[in-house]
Amino acid sequence: MRFTISRAKAARLMAVFAVVALVAASCSSDDGGDTATTGGDAATTTAAAGGDAATTTAAAGGGTEVIKLAVLSECSGAFGAFHQQDMAGVGAAMAEYAGATITDPNDATAGWTGASVNGVPIELVGIGCGDDTADTAIEETRRLMEQLGADIMIGPLSGDESIAVANYAKDHPTQTFINGSAGAMDTTLEVQAPNFFRYNSDGAQWNAGTGDVAFNDLGWKTAAVIMDDYSFAWTSGAGFIAEFCAAGGEVTSRVFPPLNTTDYSSFVSQLPGPDEVDGYFWVVGGSGTLPALKAFEDAVGPVTPDQHMGNLFWEFAAGSMDPSMEGAYIGGFGTAGDLKLDSVAAHTAIIASHYDNLEPFGDAAAQANSGFLVNYFAASQALIEGLEKVGADISDGQVALQGALGGLQLAGPYGTTTLDGNRQAVQDQYVRQFVLLDDGTLGLSTVAVIPAVDQTFGGTFEQGNMPSRDVPGCEPSDLSWLGNATPVVDGVPQG
Amino acid sequence: MTAADNNASRPRGRVVTFERALLVFAVALLLVLPAFTSDFFVSFVLTQGLLLGIAAASLIFLAAYGGMVSLAQTLLFGVSGFVIGNAVTTGGSKGLNLGLDPWLGVALGVGITTVLAFFLGAVASRSTGLYFLMITLTFGVIGFYFFGQVTTFSGFGGINQVRAPDFVGTPGQFPERLYFLALAVSVIVYVVLRYIARTPFGLSLQGIRDDHVRMSSMGYNVWVHRTLAFTLAGFVASLAGVLFIWWNRQIDPASIGMGEILALLIIAVIGGINRLEGAWVGAIVFVMVNNYVRDVPGLNQIGLTEARFNTIIGLIFLIIVLLSPDGFIGIGQRVVRLLTPRAWHTSQAPGSDSGSGPSVTAGSRSDSGSGSAETTGNK
Amino acid sequence: MQWIALVAGWSVAAIFAAWVLVFANGTPAEPLVSQPGDFVKVLLNALTIAGLYFIVASGFTLIFGLMRVVNLAHGSFFLLGGYIALEFQKLMVGKSRNILGDDVGVFDWVIPLLLAAMIAGILGLIMQQVFLRWFQGQDMRETMITIAISVILADMMVSWFGGIGVDIQWPGLIDRAITVSGVRYSVSRLFMLGVAIVVGVALWAWLQKTRTGMVIRAGVDDTSMVQALGINVQLVFALAFFVGSALAGMGGVMGGSFAGLAAGVDGQWLLNSIIVVIVGGLGSLKGALAGSLLLGVVTAFAPSYLPAGFTNYSIIFTFVLLGAVLAWRPYGLFGTPE
Incomplete structure (x- = not known):
């Protein structure tokens, strides 16, 4: 069989043709669809130092066409x-x-x-x-x-x-x-x-007000924080920790279940018991919000509105939570539709x-x-x-x-x-509370407005000192908005 | 046989030359293409296609010559990227931020990945077939969770702002540089892998693929051969990882997650898992489908909006697997068969006919056209 | 080689036991000698999660054992089963939000479970009949087909059910904790273990004591011989695929009640099943049992008995388990080479 182009060889040729044909086809469509930009694109970007594929459609004179x-x-x-x-x-x-x-x-x-x-x-x-x-x-x-x-x-x-x-x-x-x-x-x-x-x-700002509420309204002196182990959850938890500690509270335990954990029981077991700590702040999202709470109930004790708070993940899970959570505070998400x-x-x-x-x-x-x-x-x-x-x-x-x-x-x-x-x-940020709606389901109601919250929490966070497992630490500090929250009653800010 | 006399008079050497000429033509085309296309096309379609092609080639090398369908190649590809990311970045909030020289980073990335490949290969190589596939899949997914959960090295946010050597620059600045580098590496990988397949090592590897019991009784150490092949493939995958991190400047666990693991397999299968060339064919097709399928008019009318383009990719993959187990190369073979005179078929060696056999198998065809037996997969 | 692995294996086990028993200071659970209650809890966690692993993985291994199909759409059937049950539960309870344990009677959970398992089984059967049966014997091709289907199903489920986490409500009867001699433990977890035992015994009885089971076991050993004996092996294949997928769907309902449903959960449970069968050996019920127990032990013990700052490294121990078993027995504890 030494004399023919074997099928295998033929196939190889076909492969090459296929690549060529596909490349050619796509190039033409690429150019055709976008003539105005692509043509100039290749020319300008190679020349411009530090330029990227910038396709600013500005005409040379300065006016923009589109x-x-x-x-x-x-x-x-x-x-x-x-x-x-x-x-x-x-x-x-x-x-x-x-x-x-x-x-x-x-x-x-x-x-x-x-x-x-x-x-x-x-x-x-x-x-x-x-x-x-x-x-x-x-x-x-x-x-x-x-x-x-x-x-x-x-x-x-x-x-x-x-x-x-x-x-x-x-x-x-x-x-x-x-x-x-x-x-x-x-x-x-x-x-x-x-x-x-x-x-x-950011996630920390959204939680402004929660630490204040926990310390001053709920009377927590110590708290445990359980948060997913990735940057948004650290950020979100950091907002609570920074404010709670600024107000004078102490975070005694931080637990980090990995994202996508199936069985939260081992992680909630790491939390102190309800008699060892005044309250818990939850930053568990994805499919984990409810299973984590359930695991807590099974292994540690009941989840009650005055001993548990959550960040905005609880908003997403509100439809599946137990209506007995009425009254629990949750962190904000930059909105307050009930105002x-x-x-x-x-x-x-x-x-x-x-x-x-x-x-x-x-x-x-x-x-x-x-x-x-x-x-x-x-x-x-x-x-x-x-x-x-x-x-x-x-x-x-x-x-x-x-x-x-x-x-x-x-x-x-x-x-x-x-x-x-x-x-x-x-x-401004908004602290919310679960309320029981007329149809027996949980809804959200705004309870406080926190004025002009900045990202650094009065310098607690800075470049090179981003929220992580051990940042922020727990230090009392001066936050401009502490004590300046405006209470909201029935959707009307008081003051 | 007489009907094929015309062909018979053609010496084999010339056929090979002709084929090589075509490969050279393809490379030449790829060399001049940047002059006629947009930067985006060069960077996003061609460069990405070539570097994914290299990763897929490491998968196809193992599958076609070693009978091992490895889904750990994406992990090895990513480990190389993560090592470089940890080694060369400075001042990022994630990773080790060692701030080393980019070339030292490459040495570390390739070195660590190759060593890791040796150990993973040593564990996985004692099993075969689907078992091997599942073990390597598990390696891959555990790798994803490892980089996600062990925040010392990455975390789910990944590592950003990874520098390439100045000579390469960023794809934004110099799209052609990285492209030509990827092209050069692709050609070298192709040539070297083809060469290795013809060395005594490569031949015994293919022997093991076809019948490891016999090879074992003939005194070949099956496990060592498989482990070394896996290590070699890991080395190749690590090169793709280096190109990837230079091209993307960012890597995170999702870059090596389940979706990407399957994507590399999809690339190999739609290209043609039995032939090394299939890697690059599959990669370029895959990248183009990924990019351009959403622009296809009419998909909206049947409810497949651009939000559902994963469904479209899944459907395309399903159709290819159902219709052409040899991917685009298999389709090419069928086209050739339809277009060529009937007499040709009778002159074919039975073993070189892959259009009808159960072809997407762990142990597939020999590359050398020697008419080796196809494994049926279900032994 | 063998004895080295054996010695190494037992040494690892001995070190593990000693660590848990005495030395695990500074870990979340503390050593057994000082905190026996925690140990009991962790052990129960291991057993109950192993039960769930077993239900899901047994379907996977059944299909593989008989048909040499690695059904990578198994996780998709799991997730789909969970979503279907949730829809039925909402329908039966008559609420779409804030379903309470008290709202859910036993039947509001069991009937959705049965329907979901049934539908998942039928979908699996359809997949086998429409796509897979034409390629019997081409195992790699069949695997690719299941991959394609899993990609499509995953994307469609996001569009049908949304990606955000939801969960199925356990019946009120078991949605609580009991305290036995100072150890507080979840009834629903114990229930999960109970269901797994029932499923395991039923599967065992089916495979060992009935004619169909005999045919399936014979088919696992030698399909062509069974066919040669004039038995309609296609029917057996179809049945196995139905049962295997139904188990995935059933697992989805239990998993959805226990750990929630969301986009990406399908991949996690596929991975769990694969690890179980790799460790235990493909195609054997005994293997699925052993694999589930070992994986359960690793998932429960690693985060509890690692030093507190290192619990996120627990994923590495899944890998260690896999590596250790494979170094000793390349085809799993109860597997045989293909």
């Missing part, structure tokens, strides 16, 4: 269900502040048309699909920024993703990134990318006027004050206001826009947000 916007949301993973909320937040802001028309009020991912600032259209070039991992977030960010040529990205949603994206931003200074809803502290305080902006709080303020009503009306249904949760108006929707909304609103300030000119590496974004006073449904020097939001 602003290409990308949104990084979540399609799968633990937060996949909030994809519609994220997109609705962006869409509603575009419709309200940039004159856009929503394409489909029952499907926020269909986007919008006709958004413009100062006559310059804002075009949605792509939606990224994260799965709450840094790996996918980076892959999607590169697809959005480098392939689809976005100038500005809104996103991502969750902590580890945002750290990776902020690092990416650092390498791509001529593009602008506005955080979606992520709350890891590192993202802004540690990475400090000059072109990454966050108009929502009887005109701005809140106006915000709810905005969402309701642009969207009818957001699957899988249904009625859009009922989701208007979901943290994810609100945070994506705020990011988009900030972008539009920033663009208005600079006449929608994003030429010259978006320097002007980035400057404008840093100085915004963003008026949102729950008050005004400003950014600190690391482009991190300083804003």
